[in-house]
Each structure stands twice: as structure tokens, then as C-alpha cells.
Amino acid sequence: MVHPLDVESQNGQGHTVDCASKVHSPAAGSDYEHEWEHAIFQDRKHHPHLRKHASLDGFLWHHDRPRFITKAEGVDEKSRAFSWEARRHRKQRRQLHQPKHPKQTSWLHWFRFLKFWLYLREPQTAVSWLQGFFFFWGGMLFIASSIGPIIRSVDEGPHTRWSAWAWTAGYCSISGTDFFFLPGVYMTLVEAGNSDYKLRLHRWAKAGRPGSRPAYRWFFPFKADNLISWVSWLMLIGKLFFSTAFTLYALDPTIPINMTVVEQRVFIWAFGTFGSLCFCVFGLVQCWESSHSLWKGLVPLPSNCNKLGFWASASGFYGGVGFMIGSIWFLVIFDKEVSWGQNVVANCVGYLNGSFWFTLNGLLMWFEISDRPPPDDETTLSEDSSRLQT
Numbered sequence: 001m002v003h004p005l006d007v008e009s010q011n012g013q014g015h016t017v018d019c020a021s022k023v024h025s026p027a028a029g030s031d032y033e034h035e036w037e038h039a040i041f042q043d044r045k046h047h048p049h050l051r052k053h054a055s056l057d058g059f060l061w062h063h064d065r066p067r068f069i070t071k072a073e074g075v076d077e078k079s080r081a082f083s084w085e086a087r088r089h090r091k092q093r094r095q096l097h098q099p100k101h102p103k104q105t106s107w108l109h110w111f112r113f114l115k116f117w118l119y120l121r122e123p124q125t126a127v128s129w130l131q132g133f134f135f136f137w138g139g140m141l142f143i144a145s146s147i148g149p150i151i152r153s154v155d156e157g158p159h160t161r162w163s164a165w166a167w168t169a170g171y172c173s174i175s176g177t178d179f180f181f182l183p184g185v186y187m188t189l190v191e192a193g194n195s196d197y198k199l200r201l202h203r204w205a206k207a208g209r210p211g212s213r214p215a216y217r218w219f220f221p222f223k224a225d226n227l228i229s230w231v232s233w234l235m236l237i238g239k240l241f242f243s244t245a246f247t248l249y250a251l252d253p254t255i256p257i258n259m260t261v262v263e264q265r266v267f268i269w270a271f272g273t274f275g276s277l278c279f280c281v282f283g284l285v286q287c288w289e290s291s292h293s294l295w296k297g298l299v300p301l302p303s304n305c306n307k308l309g310f311w312a313s314a315s316g317f318y319g320g321v322g323f324m325i326g327s328i329w330f331l332v333i334f335d336k337e338v339s340w341g342q343n344v345v346a347n348c349v350g351y352l353n354g355s356f357w358f359t360l361n362g363l364l365m366w367f368e369i370s371d372r373p374p375p376d377d378e379t380t381l382s383e384d385s386s387r388l389q390t
Contacts, residue, residue, distance in 0.1 A: 029054035032227075036084045037074040040197045041096075057292040059227065068227040070292045081086025087290045087309055090195050090228070091368045092125050098373040113366035123216040124197060128369045131187040138180030139319070142355035145172035150344045151350070153191060159253035170250035177239075177246045184362075185232075185239045188282075192229040193221025231285045238278020245272035245327075261335050269331035276354075283317025308371070313366035319357035324348020 032038045037051050052076035058066025072084040083096040094100065113119065121127040148168025151157045161164045200214040223229040245268045252259050252268070259267070284298070290313040291297030291304060297313055304310040329346040 005055040013186075025289075032176045032199060032202070033194045034069060035089065035199045036069060038202050039089055040076065040082050040084055043202070044077065050077060051079055059288060059294075067225060067287075070289050084308070085290075086195075086228075087286075087313070088145055088368075090191060091128050093368050093371050094373040097281065104279060106250055110367045110370050119369060123218075124194065126205040126367060127187050127194070128365065130362070130367035131184055131191060132362045132369070133224075134184030134187060134362070135179045137358055139355050139357075139359030141172045141176030141180060143352065143359060145169050146352035147353050148172075150347050152340060155340065155343075159211070161254040164255045166250070170254055173246045173250045177243045181358075182239055182243055185236050188223060189236055190218060191234040192226055192232045193217050193223050195223060195226055195229075198302070207234060220386025223289075227285055228289060231282045235278050238275040238276075238282075241271040241278075242275025242323075245269070245275060260386075264334065265331065269327060269334055273327040273331050276320055276327045279320030280317060280324055282319075283313070283320045286313040287317055289313065308364060308367055312361065312368055313363060315357045315361040316351045317329055320353075321356045322350055323356060324354075326354065 032051075034043075041051070043101040051074075056066055056069055058069040060067040061182075064264065070086045073386075075081055079354040081097060086096050086097065087093075087109060105172050113129060113132065145168060145338050148165055151338050154164045154168060156164060157165060159170075162171075194217050197214075197216060204210070221229075222233065248257065249272075250261065252255055252264070286293060287297030289297075290309040295303060297310060298317065300310070300314075326346060327350070328349060333342075
């Protein structure tokens with residue numbers, strides 16, 4: 001790894017920026033500006049230029065510094081290389097410079113998340129574990145709800161409240177969207193709004209512990225310098241539209257509600273399309289965060305196809321695209337005469353495909369939190385750059 005003082009990088013807009021001019025860190029002894037600084041240096045003594053000259057990647061650049069920092073690389077006070085990534089930090093995952101867990105030699109290590117009680121002790125890991133839980137099982141319910149309409153006897157049979165259609169496409173849709181996806185989206189909001197939790201604890205301790213200990217923000221947190229926090233709010237709004245759409249979709253024929261064609265077009269399919277679009281936007285920004293690029297995180301490439309972070313981000317984006325395809329199709333044709341086969345293709349390409357990706361998204365989130373550093377060595381830095389691993 002080249003020393004950060006001697007390197008240049010691009011600012012995401014095609015311009016080359018001297019890394020020494022990217023960050024204007026506070027003077028020695030003053031507080032950290034960003035959570036990456038505290039995550040790397042903790043409370044150890046170090047020279048302020050090590051923070052000032054770190055190489056940063058990110059988006060929304062302002063005064064030669066990204067407002068949304070996705071990656072920081074450099075060396076610490078002992079010339080040990082570090083590489084900090086925002087997604088790994090948010091997911092409480094092992095950073096690239098940290099040693100692997102002693103038990104990570106076996107593939108069974110990735111299933112450590114099954115010991116859920118180990119992750120519910122701290123709010124940060126509890127939120128990440130619950131996020132994977134809600135998206136995984138919500139995706140499974142959506143798979144079940146997508147299978148019903150592609151079985152001809154179910155789709156063309158009665159849609160009463162005790163019918164096969166109701167128990168697949170109907171009730172599975174309501175359960176998946178209202179009881180799993182909605183709390184999963186809220187966990188995403190909470191996770192992004194608390195990415196600086198340990199930094200807030202540090203500042204409180206440094207100030208002499210005045211008043212009560214900083215609390216973990218559980219109630220609709222927001223972090224202005226975190227783009228994931230912004231789009232989490234967008235996804236929550238979209239999820240409310242989506243929940244309204246799929247709840248009405250399931251209840252309209254089974255109760256029945258007897259909605260008009262215009263009401264169905266607006267409150268089911270238009271609402272569903274808008275909600276799916278919000279999923280796509282959130283997934284897109286997550287791809288930017290994990291790949292530090294506007295486009296490299298969207299498609300599998302030789303440089304990222306073997307990385308867990310890529311698939312964990314891209315699967316959420318692909319799931320949103322699938323749901324949007326399905327919603328747009330039915331928004332256009334739901335009141336028109338189309339063949340049963342055409343609807344089957346639309347369901348498979350749209351909702352069933354999207355449900356598969358969202359299920360995979362939840363599973364990969366669990367894999368991410370299984371990749372934690374050794375508990376007694378969570379701040380260890382590598383002695384040289386050769387230990388930086390993907």
C-alpha cells in the first residue's frame with residue numbers, strides 16, 4: 001500500500017484530488033470529526049496529520065471532501081495500514097485490516113448468526129441481526145405469495161377469504177409486507193441513524209461523563225451526514241405506500257372491499273410502483289456505498305463478484321427492480337384482457353424474482369454480522385498492507 005501522503009485519488013466525478021487536501025482534521029487533542037477516525041484511532045495518541053492525510057472515497061463532494069464517506073485508508077501512528085469501510089462499520093463487520101476470527105477457518109463460521117443470543121446483547125448488533133431476520137422471512141413469505149398466482153387452479157379459482165388464493169397471494173402478502181418488511185425497513189433506519197453511536201459515547205466520556213449516558217436512538221433517528229440515513233427515510237415512506245398497496249390487494253377480493261377500477265389503479269398498483277421505486281433507490285445507494293462507485297456495484301464484475309458486501313447490497317437493489325417490474329406490469333394491464341401465461345411471466349420476472357433477491361438479501365445480512373473480529377482484538381491493525389483482505 002502506498003503511503004497516503006504520496007497518493008492521489010479521484011473524487012468520484014473524474015477529478016484528481018490530492019489526498020492531503022481532502023480532510024481538515026482538528027488539532028491534536030480535539031475531538032474526532034467522523035466515526036471512521038474514532039473507529040481507527042480510538043483513544044490512542046497519534047499525530048493529527050495521520051487523519052488529515054488519509055485517503056477518502058465517497059460521494060457528494062464539497063471543498064475537496066466527500067459529505068458521504070464510504071471508505072478511508074491510511075496508516076496509524078505505528079505505520080500500520082488500515083482500511084475502513086462505511087458498510088462494514090454500520091454492519092459491525094470486521095474491517096479489512098482486522099484479523100479474522102479464530103473460528104473462521106470453517107465455512108460453518110458464516111452461520112454464527114444462528115446463535116442469536118450473542119447478537120442481542122448490544123443494540124448495534126441486535127439491530128443488524130433483526131434486519132436480516134425480517135428481510136429473510138419477509139422474502140420467504142413473498143415467495144409464497146408469488147407462487148399462488150402462477151398456479152392456474154389457484155389463480156383462476158375462488159378468491160374468498162378461505163380459498164387457496166387467500167392463503168398464498170393474500171395472507172402471505174399481508175404478513176410479509178406488514179409484519180416483516182415494514183419492521184425490517186425500520187431497523188434499517190435505526191441502524192443508519194446510529195452509525196456514530198460509539199463516537200457519541202467517546203465524546204461523552206471525554207467531556208467528563210456529564211449527565212446521563214448517550215442513549216441508542218430507537219425512535220426515528222436521522223443522521224444528516226449519512227446518505228444511507230436519508231434514503232432509509234425514503235424507503236420507509238415508500239414501504240408505507242407498498243404496505244397499503246399489498247394489504248388492499250389481498251383484502252379487496254377476500255372481504256371484499258369492492259374497489260373501483262380507478263381506486264385499484266391508484267391505491268394498489270400506483271402505490272405499489274412508487275414503493276418499489278423507493279426500494280430501488282435505496283438499493284442503488286447501498287451499491288454506491290459498498291463499491292465506492294456509481295456503477296461498479298450494480299453488476300457483477302471480476303473485481304467484486306466474490307465479495308460478500310457486493311452481493312449483500314446488489315441483492316437489495318435487484319429485489320427492488322423485480323418488484324417494480326411486477327408493479328408496473330399490473331399497473332398497465334390489470335383492467336385489460338391478457339392471457340394467463342402473460343401474467344405468469346410477469347409474476348415470475350417481477351414479484352417471484354424480486355422475492356428471491358430480498359430473501360437472499362436478508363441471509364447475506366446475517367452472513368455479514370457473522371464476520372466479526374475476535375472479541376478481544378476488535379481494534380487490532382495489521383503490521384503491513386499485505387494483510388488487507390477482502
